[in-house]
Amino acid sequence: MQKTVEATQRSFNTIRTGRANASLLDRVMVEYYGTPTPLKSLANINTPDASTITIQPYDRGSMNLIEKAISLSDIGLTPNNDGSTIRLNIPPLTSDRRKELVKMAAKMAEEGKVSIRNIRRDAIDSIRKQEKSGDVSEDEARDTQDSVQKLTDKYIQRIDQILAEKEKDILTI
Incomplete structure (x- = not known):
């Protein structure tokens, strides 16, 4: 469950706020x-x-490949190539775009919650199997299910707390 929260946090980091952030x-x-390679292993990324x-x-030979990958990605930014550096200008977000990003963050949070619920379901199923086989008493099974819940x-x-922080970040002008 902790790993799911961390994965959700990483997903939130890829959502644009009003500021430039290398994790985008x-x-x-x-x-x-x-070979599909992460951009951060091919280049130095800074936010001046x-x-x-x-x-x-x-590798300067990879400039066009990086530019193409950024253009095709879903981040919605246009790369500017000056021969040695690629620049991404982050435009200020409109209120409509901010609302869209909040919805996207809420969707990611819901995916994280579903994943946590799936982990709970698997744990409870395992407890019930142990109870049926006689490895665990009925009271122990109930107590363990309560602790899992x-x-x-x-x-x-x-996750709700992290979502609230991200919404605040997105909506802050």
Whole structure:
């Protein structure tokens, strides 16, 4: 469940806020010598100011590949290539776009919650099997199921908390 919360947090990091953030490019994969490679292993990514991300490839031959991968990705930014550096200008978000991003964050949070609930279901099924086979008494099974439910509630609350922070970040102008 902790790993699910961390994965949801990483998903949230890929959502744009009003500021430039290098983690926006975490999911961008570049087709490098026929192999999908993460952008951060092919280039140095910096944020010199609040509205710009600069990408300096380690291999200048990969400039066009990186530019193409960014253009085809779902981040919605157009790369500007000056020969040695690729610049991504982060435009200010409109209120409609902010609402869209909040909906996207809510969808990611819901996926995290579903994943946590699936883990709970698997744990409870395992407890019931142990109870049927006689490894665990009925009272122990009930207590364990209650503790699994409490853990589930705790982690779902943590995802809600992270979502509230991300919504605040997105809606802050």
